[in-house]
Amino acid sequence: MLRISKLTDYGILLAVELGELQEPTSVRALSLRTGVPQATASKVLQSLARAGIARSRRGATGGYCLTRPSREIPMLEVLTALEGPLAVTDCVEEGACEHEEGCGTRVSWQRVNEAVARALANVSLADMAPPTPLVALTRSAAHAARLRQGADLSLLAPAEHA
Amino acid sequence: MLRISKLTDYGILLAVELGELQEPTSVRALSLRTGVPQATASKVLQSLARAGIARSRRGATGGYCLTRPSREIPMLEVLTALEGPLAVTDCVEEGACEHEEGCGTRVSWQRVNEAVARALANVSLADMAPPTPLVALTRSAAHAARLRQGADLSLLAPAEHA
DNA sequence: TATATATCGGACTGAGACAGTCCTATATGG
DNA sequence: CCATATAGGACTGTCTCAGTCCGATATATA
Numbered sequence: 001m002l003r004i005s006k007l008t009d010y011g012i013l014l015a016v017e018l019g020e021l022q023e024p025t026s027v028r029a030l031s032l033r034t035g036v037p038q039a040t041a042s043k044v045l046q047s048l049a050r051a052g053i054a055r056s057r058r059g060a061t062g063g064y065c066l067t068r069p070s071r072e073i074p075m076l077e078v079l080t081a082l083e084g085p086l087a088v089t090d091c092v093e094e095g096a097c098e099h100e101e102g103c104g105t106r107v108s109w110q111r112v113n114e115a116v117a118r119a120l121a122n123v124s125l126a127d128m129a130p131p132t133p134l135v136a137l138t139r140s141a142a143h144a145a146r147l148r149q150g151a152d153l154s155l156l157a158p159a160e161h162a
Numbered sequence: 163m164l165r166i167s168k169l170t171d172y173g174i175l176l177a178v179e180l181g182e183l184q185e186p187t188s189v190r191a192l193s194l195r196t197g198v199p200q201a202t203a204s205k206v207l208q209s210l211a212r213a214g215i216a217r218s219r220r221g222a223t224g225g226y227c228l229t230r231p232s233r234e235i236p237m238l239e240v241l242t243a244l245e246g247p248l249a250v251t252d253c254v255e256e257g258a259c260e261h262e263e264g265c266g267t268r269v270s271w272q273r274v275n276e277a278v279a280r281a282l283a284n285v286s287l288a289d290m291a292p293p294t295p296l297v298a299l300t301r302s303a304a305h306a307a308r309l310r311q312g313a314d315l316s317l318l319a320p321a322e323h324a
Numbered sequence: 325t326a327t328a329t330a331t332c333g334g335a336c337t338g339a340g341a342c343a344g345t346c347c348t349a350t351a352t353g354g
Numbered sequence: 355c356c357a358t359a360t361a362g363g364a365c366t367g368t369c370t371c372a373g374t375c376c377g378a379t380a381t382a383t384a
Contacts, residue, residue: 001245002164002278006372009251016267026330039374046332059381060329075274083163089171104292105178108285112237115281116164123274130266168343188359201345208361221352224359 008082010036011044015078016128018054019070024063044082051081075128076120086120088113170244172198173206177240178290180216181232186225206244213243232287238279240287248282250275 013034018025027045031038045064048054053073054064066073080086087093091106092113175196180187189207193200207226210216215235216226228235242248249255253268254275 001170001241002166002248002250003252004164004250005370008163010372013265013267028330037373040372042331043333043373049331056331057381058329058331058379061382062330062380064331079163086164088164088166090165103175105175105290108290112282112285116278119277119281120274123270128267128270167341190359199344202343204360205344205362211360218360219352220350220358220360222358223353224351226360 002088004079005083007040007044008079010034010040011048011082012075012078012125012128014041014044015048015053015066015073015125016070016130018064018066019073019125020129022065024057024061024065026063030064047082048078051077053078053081070125070129073125074121075123075125076117078125079120086113086117088116164250166241167245169202169206170241172196172202173210173244174237174240174287174290176203176206177210177215177228177235177287178232180226180228181235181287182291184227186219186223186227188225192226209244210240213239215240215243228287232291235287236283237285237287237290238282241282248275248279250278 014030014036017030017033027038027042030036030045031041034041036044045054045056049056049064052067055067056062056064076086085093089109091103092109176192176198179192179195189200189204192198192207193203196203198206207216207218211218211226214229217229218224218226238248247255251271253265254272
């Protein structure tokens, strides 16, 4: 569990796709490439645009593109854009829980929440891109090496628990 | 988002409570202490028992107790008992996604999933207990110090992202 | 200016998960 | 035998999720 919604999954798929295409791309084209239904893709992309992750351009030859290189966009930002602020429990947010003061687990939850957030902040959209050999070969050797090693993701793995 | 369910929250509340009371305690008593409705508490505790986290005892003077000291029970185990295996996305599990092969984000999701899992494996049930000064004072100085420092939770926080 | 092409964004809907309750069966201690 | 517990399946109302539809608005081109 602790699952993200399908919409969010789609959003990441779309954002990754945008990261690989440099030029503005229509929702229709993105829909065909990702398999996400067009109407749904439109909705998700709007959320990304509102959050400042993507930029939209209306009218003929319009479409979407990212506002920054995908390597500079942390996954946490994308998740927040699509599902609201990260909150493992209600009580992590101020005033959401009636037992706010009496409950001793609240502080602990906030720490857990922070740990998860930090993990997601350390993964960029670029890290989610397909690590297929074919793609790796067409890019720099350094980039290919990064892909094979799973990029910075290894940083997220602390030592085994005591 | 990435929220756990309320039932799971209750389960942790109940388990923490069980960790502080040593002797077998009835659902009724646990319900009164935690504020979780009795019927609901019963259900949640059954799940914990099935997962080998708690032990039940029927009949008069029956009730629940933990099978191990709360410090030896990782949060990941409790979450898994109550919501099933951790899976940030469907595609993390085998055969759940029809695009399994074509999708390049799958491997990345599995790494994210592992990172979150490892974070949760490093927090024990005992770490979730109330860190109130009063409680701290009644225990060993070493334990109190642990509480003030947020226990092992600091281990979960890797360096700031690059 | 007319028209084709896009996004914008609110309204609506069916499906499914979630939270919670109820009832009966079963086990234990006195 | 009886009072007290848990076991666990069935059931229900509520809410969120995933997805669609449609009218409004913006842009490029002829």
